[in-house]
Amino acid sequence: xxxxxxxxxxxxxxxxxxxxxxxxxxxxxxxxxxxxxxxxxxxxxxxxxxxxxxxxxxxxxxxxxxxxxxxxxxxxxxxxxxxxxxxxxxxxxxxxxxxxxxxxxxxxxxxxxxxxxxxxxxxxxxxxxxxxxxxxxxxxxxxxxxxxxxxxxxxxxxxxxxxxxxxxxxxxxxxxxxxxxxxxxxxxxxxxxxxxxxxxxxxxxxxxxxxxxxxxxxxxxxxxxxxxxxxxxxxxxxxxxxxxxxxxxxxxxxxxxxxxxxxxxxxxxxxxxxxxxxxxxxxxxxxxxxxxxxxxxxxxxxxxxxxxxx
Amino acid sequence: xxxxxxxxxxxxxxxxxxxxxxxxxxxxxxxxxxxxxxxxxxxxxxxxxxxxxxxxxxxxxxxxxxxxxxxxxxxxxxxxxxxxxxxxxxxxxxxxxxxxxxxxxxxxxxxxxxxxxxxxxxxxxxxxxxxxxxxxxxxxxxxxxxxxxxxxxxxxxxxxxxxxxxxxxxxxxxxxxxxxxxxxxxxxxxxxxxxxxxxxxxxxxxxxxxxxxxxxxxxxxxxxxxxxxxxxxxxxxxxxxxxxxxxxxxxxxxxxxxxxxxxxxxxxxxxxxxxxxxxxxxxxxxxxxxxxxxxxxxxxxxxxxxxxxxxxxxxxxxxxxxxxxxxxxxxxxxxxxxxxxxxxxxxxxxxxxxxxxxxxxxxxxxxxxxxxxxxxxxxxxxxxxxxxxxxxxxxxxxxxxxxxxxxxxxxxxxxxxxxxxx
Numbered sequence: 178x179x180x181x182x183x184x185x186x187x188x189x190x191x192x193x194x195x196x197x198x199x200x201x202x203x204x205x206x207x208x209x210x211x212x213x214x215x216x217x218x219x220x221x222x223x224x225x226x227x228x229x230x231x232x233x234x235x236x237x238x239x240x241x242x243x244x245x246x247x248x249x250x251x252x253x254x255x256x257x258x259x260x261x262x263x264x265x266x267x268x269x270x271x272x273x274x275x276x277x278x279x280x281x282x283x284x285x286x287x288x289x290x291x292x293x294x295x296x297x298x299x300x301x302x303x304x305x306x307x308x309x310x311x312x313x314x315x316x317x318x319x320x321x322x323x324x325x326x327x328x329x330x331x332x333x334x335x336x337x338x339x340x341x342x343x344x345x346x347x348x349x350x351x352x353x354x355x356x357x358x359x360x361x362x363x364x365x366x367x368x369x370x371x372x373x374x375x376x377x378x379x380x381x382x383x384x385x386x387x388x389x390x391x392x393x394x395x396x397x398x399x400x401x402x403x404x405x406x407x408x409x410x411x412x413x414x415x416x417x418x419x420x421x422x423x424x425x426x427x428x429x430x431x432x433x434x435x436x437x438x439x440x441x442x443x444x445x446x447x448x449x450x451x452x453x454x455x456x457x458x459x460x461x462x463x464x465x466x467x468x469x470x471x472x473x474x475x476x477x478x479x480x481x482x483x484x485x486x487x
Numbered sequence: 488x489x490x491x492x493x494x495x496x497x498x499x500x501x502x503x504x505x506x507x508x509x510x511x512x513x514x515x516x517x518x519x520x521x522x523x524x525x526x527x528x529x530x531x532x533x534x535x536x537x538x539x540x541x542x543x544x545x546x547x548x549x550x551x552x553x554x555x556x557x558x559x560x561x562x563x564x565x566x567x568x569x570x571x572x573x574x575x576x577x578x579x580x581x582x583x584x585x586x587x588x589x590x591x592x593x594x595x596x597x598x599x600x601x602x603x604x605x606x607x608x609x610x611x612x613x614x615x616x617x618x619x620x621x622x623x624x625x626x627x628x629x630x631x632x633x634x635x636x637x638x639x640x641x642x643x644x645x646x647x648x649x650x651x652x653x654x655x656x657x658x659x660x661x662x663x664x665x666x667x668x669x670x671x672x673x674x675x676x677x678x679x680x681x682x683x684x685x686x687x688x689x690x691x692x693x694x695x696x697x698x699x700x701x702x703x704x705x706x707x708x709x710x711x712x713x714x715x716x717x718x719x720x721x722x723x724x725x726x727x728x729x730x731x732x733x734x735x736x737x738x739x740x741x742x743x744x745x746x747x748x749x750x751x752x753x754x755x756x757x758x759x760x761x762x763x764x765x766x767x768x769x770x771x772x773x774x775x776x777x778x779x780x781x782x783x784x785x786x787x788x789x790x791x792x793x794x795x796x797x798x799x800x801x802x803x804x805x806x807x808x809x810x811x812x813x814x815x816x817x818x819x820x821x822x823x824x825x826x827x828x829x830x831x832x833x834x835x836x837x838x839x840x841x842x843x844x845x846x847x848x849x850x851x852x853x854x855x856x857x858x859x860x861x862x863x864x865x866x867x868x869x870x871x872x873x874x875x876x877x878x879x880x881x882x883x884x885x886x887x888x889x890x891x892x893x894x895x896x897x898x899x900x901x902x903x904x905x906x907x908x909x
Contacts, residue, residue: 239572240594258907259877319732326729346728348890434731436885451565453873454590 233461238454250461260462262437263445266352270441271420273356274363278416279409281364286371287401300372304365311362315429318358319345345431348438355439359426363419367412374408375401410481414474421470442466522551522806526579526795527567529560535761536631536828537581540814543822547813551806571596574800578807582627582794585617586876589868591796592618597626598797598804600811604628608816612831614792617864627796628815629831631823633752634790634862635691636774643667643676643747652748653852654786655778657714660748664723667747678723680746681715682737683730685883686789686865687750688715694789694863695780701867701875702904705897710780712886712893719887727887742768750777752790753857757827760846773848776856785860792831874908 233250237243254260289300306314321329322344333341342350378401386396402409424443427433433440442462450459528537541553556577558566564587567580571591580597582588591597603609604618604625613632618625637652637660644651647667655663664678681687688711693700698707718724724746725735738758741749749755762768776786795811797804813819820830824841841847842854866872878900886896 238594239568240596256906258903323732324728325726343728343888345732346888348885348888434881434884435728435888435890436881438890448877451568454568 229460229463232457233464235457235460237456239456243457246457250458251465253458254461254465259437259440260442260445263440263442266438266440267421267423267442269352270356270359270423270439271417273353274359274420274423275413275416277356277360278363278367279412281360282367282412283371283405285364285368286375287397289368290372290375300368303368306362306364307366309362311425312429314358314362315426318354318361319430322354346435348435351431351435351438355427355430358430359423362426363416367416370408370412371405374405378404406481406484410477414477417473417477418470421466421473522803523554524551524579524803524806524810525554525556525577526810527556527558527563527570527577527581529558529563529581529583531555531557534560535757535826536823539822539826539828540630540819543818544810544813547818548809551810553810567591571798571800575798576800576802577798578801578803579810580796580798582618582796584793585791585864585868586866586872588618588627588794588796589620589870589872592620592626593870596799598799598801598808599624599626600628600797600808601625603808603812608812609832612815613833613862614790614794614831614864617792617868618794627794628811629792629794630815630819631828632790632792632831632833632862633754633829634859635750635752635777635788636856636859637777638741638749638751638755638772638774640741640744640747641771641773643744647747651773651850651852652775652778654776656781657711657778658781660778661714661717661721661723664718664748665721668721668723676744677725677740677746679718679748679750680737680740681718681724681727681750683727683735683887685879688712688887689879689883690789690863690865691750691777694861695783695787699867700879701869701871703901705900705904708897708900709893712896715887716889716893731884731888738762741772742770744770753829756829756847760827760844763846773850774853774856776852776859786856787861787863788859789863789865791865794831871908875904878903878907 232243234245234247235243236246236249285303289296289303321327324330324341324343324346327344329344330341342353344350344354382400382404383396386400391399422443423441424447427439427441427444431439433444443466446459446462446466449455449462453459526537526541528534531537537555541555545551545553560583563583567583567587568590570577571580571594580591582591601624604615609615609628612629614629615625618627618629620626637655639652641651644667647669649663649667652660652663660679667678668676670676689700689708692698692708692711696707696710698705719726725740729735737749737751738755740746741751741755742759742762756774759768759770759772763770777788779786795814797807797811801807815831817832817834820832820834820837821840823830824837825844827841827844827847829841830837838854838857842849842857847853866876882891882896882900882903885891885899886893891899
C-alpha cells in the first residue's frame, strides 16, 4: 500500500495535471479505505445477489449445468398456489406487524421519555426481548399460546371467554399469534429509535405551543409527531423490509402451518431452493420479493419527500 | 506492489479459490496402504448403529481408518445436498431417506452400484427395490429397513384387565384405545399415541388398501382419517394440535407411561433397549403387528430403508464401495442387530439373534410382529415425490386440526397434486 501513497510525487510540473492527479490520489486513498469492507460485501453479498438475479431466468439443480429458460420461472409463479398463498401471508404479516410495532414502540417511548425513578430499568426491560434469541422467543410463546395448557387461554377462560382461540393450532389464529410475538420482540428496539427522536425535539417548541394554549393532544399532534417524522420514516422503512424478510420466527413457531396458514415468501424460497433443489425458481421468487420491497421502499421515500416539501 | 498488480493478484486468487475446492480427486483404485475413509452420518452420539458398523469394519480391515463426518440429524438432508453440490469428496454418503436418494441419483452425484445390488448377497435385502432407478440401476444399498409395529405397555394392559393385542383391526384398536384411556389432567394416561407424522394415516392407508400416495385418486385415505379422528375425538390420543405445537416426543410419551399403545417404527426398539439399560425408563413393553384394515390377508405394514451410497467425487472410491458392501452385507447386519437395529438383510439367523438380545420381549406375538407378510415402501419414489410430500403434509395438518373436513381435505389434495405437481 505504501506504493499507492507515493505514486504521485508532489513535485509534478504543471498545475492542471497536478490538480487532476491529486484528486485521483485522494479518490484512490478513499477507495483503499473502503476496499476491505467492499471486498467482503462483494464476495459475500453482491456476487450472490447478481448470481441469483441471473439464476432466476435459469433452471438449476445446484449440480448440473444451469439451463437458460427465459421467463418460465415467472410464468410458473403465476400458477403456483403456494407462492401466491405465501405472498398473501407475507402481506398479512407486514400489515399487522408494521403498524402495531410502530404504535407499541411509540407508546413505550412516550411513556419512558420522562423523568421518573428507575426509567433506565424500564427502558432496559422493554429492550430485553430484542436481544433474546429468536428461537427461545418462539418456543416460549408457543407454550404461552398452547390452546389447552397455555397461560393465555387459561387467562381468557378465567375472565369468562368460553371460545378461546386455538392460536397456533388454528388456521385463522396462527398468523395473529405470530404477529403478537414479533411485535413483542421488536417494539423495544424501535422504542430506542423513537426515544432518540423524542429527545431531539427542542423543548422550545413545546414551550411555545404551551404559550399558545395547546393541550396535551394538540402538542402531541402538532409538535411531537412532525418532529418525529424522520425517525418514523426510518422505522417504517426498517420494519417493512424486516416484515417481508420474516423467516426464523415462523419456522420455529409454526413452520408455515397449520397447512399453509403462515407460509411466508422467504420460507417458500428456502423450500424451493434448499429443500427442493430448484435454485432457479427460488431465485425468481427472491427477485419478486426484492422488487416488492424496493417498490414499497421507494413509495415510502416518495411519500416522505412530498410531505417534507409541504 | 502497485494498484493494478494488486487487483490482478486479487482476481487471480478469487478465481482460483473455487477451483481448488473442487480439485484433488486422487482415486486409489488399488486401495492399498492405509486409507482414511470419510463417511457422512447424522447425530452419531444418538445413532449407535454407525459406531457398531465402523468398529466391525475396522476390525476386518485394519488398513482402513474411518473418519465420520457428523451432521445434526435435522439438518442432514440439506447439508448433504449442499455438500454434494459443492463437489465435496466425502467417500460414503449415508442415505437418510429415499426421496433425497432419488434426487442425488437423478443428478448423477452417486456411483453406480448395480452389479453389487443384483448379486446374490444383496438381492434378498429388504427395501432394495426402493433404490431401483430408471434402467434397473442402483446407486445405493440398504443396510437397515425399519417397519411399523404396535408397541404396548404390558403393565398398563394388566392394570386395565385387558388381554394383550394380537391381530387387531383398526376398529378394534380404536375401541381398545378408548377403553384404556384413564385419568385426567396431568395424570391422564392415553390409550394410544399417534405421532404428528402424516405417515401414520396416509402411509398406512396406502400400504393396506393398495392406494397410491402419488395420486391421482386419494379417496383411499378416508377410512384411516376416520380412525385417526375418532381416536382424537374420543380423547384416546393426545390432540394433534397440542402434540404439534408442543413438539411432543413419542419416545417420552411411551417411556414415561403416558400412553398404553404406540404405533411406531422398529427403530424405536433400539432406543427402548438403550434407555432401559441406562435406567432412564423401566417400561415393560412388547410389540404386536400393526392393526389392519378388514378384508386384507396377512399383516401388511410399511417402512423405509436407510442406505449407504458412494459419492461420485469420492477420494477413495474402491475403499468406499468395500465399506458399503460390508455394512449392507451379512457382517454389517450382524453388527447392527447386536444393538437392536433392524438390518435390511433380515435372515432367520439374524432374527433369532435379534430376539436373544437382553431386554427384548420373548412372546410369540412380538416375534410374529417382527416378521410381517409385506412391508410396503412408506412413500413411492418419483421426481414428484418431494412436492407431493409437501402438499400431503400441509393438508394432513388441516384435516387433523379440523380446519378441513376429511372429504374437503382429500378434495384439496387431489386438486393441488393435479395443479402443482404434474
